[in-house]
Amino acid sequence: xxxxxxxGHWNYQLEALREELMDHIPAAGATVLDAWSHVGxxxxxxxxxxAAEVVLLEESLALAKLSRDNxxxxxxxxxxxxLHRGSVQDELKSMATSGIRFNCVSLNVRVRFQRxxxxxxxxxGRWFKPTLKGYASAVTLGAQVTSRGGYLCVAFYLxxxxxxxxxxxxxxxxxxxxxxxxxxxxxxxxxxxAGLASSAMEDSWxxxxxxxxxx
Numbered sequence: 152x153x154x155x156x157x158x159g160h161w162n163y164q165l166e167a168l169r170e171e172l173m174d175h176i177p178a179a180g181a182t183v184l185d186a187w188s189h190v191g192x193x194x195x196x197x198x199x200x201x202a203a204e205v206v207l208l209e210e211s212l213a214l215a216k217l218s219r220d221n222x223x224x225x226x227x228x229x230x231x232x233x234l235h236r237g238s239v240q241d242e243l244k245s246m247a248t249s250g251i252r253f254n255c256v257s258l259n260v261r262v263r264f265q266r267x268x269x270x271x272x273x274x275x276g277r278w279f280k281p282t283l284k285g286y287a288s289a290v291t292l293g294a295q296v297t298s299r300g301g302y303l304c305v306a307f308y309l310x311x312x313x314x315x316x317x318x319x320x321x322x323x324x325x326x327x328x329x330x331x332x333x334x335x336x337x338x339x340x341x342x343x344x345a346g347l348a349s350s351a352m353e354d355s356w357x358x359x360x361x362x363x364x365x366x
Contacts, residue, residue: 164340165358175336181254191218193257198227205231247295255302290324307359317359332363
């Protein structure tokens, strides 16, 4: 499956949030890292808005090929490089160790599903729901490759009732990286066209996008 199952599907709510976020990030002349690039939508947007150099990093070979195809279709080959690696986190560690820094880093952390015995009813059926594991460590690595004054954008998938967890996870990740920052923008993937959760569900999950400017 080129889209890596449900965790790789196109999310219209998240893409609407990204469109709003673009107004808050200066792109002209910037260096950009699009980690877990999916099909390269964030990186392509930044390139078309004038970014000088964009790296699209993906661990799925199928999605990396789609990212490369979209770079060509958008005619931004001179600005964009697509990297396929077995582990995005390992590549981020290598970049941090090498002293590589970007003006803007986007983390579209791949959603993982785990078995929860207490999950009786829910958006993803019986017994399963997304896990929050990996978000804080991804934020730490993202912060380590973001330059001073740069922008760190993180996409979360969280229950609506617990949207505040996004900021908590960002704070935990920044503390581990010994970095600090200021909140630039936060958006929640709810819209008039979004489906509402059933009253039988124990929770309803939605994309949340947070942008931090690092000090």
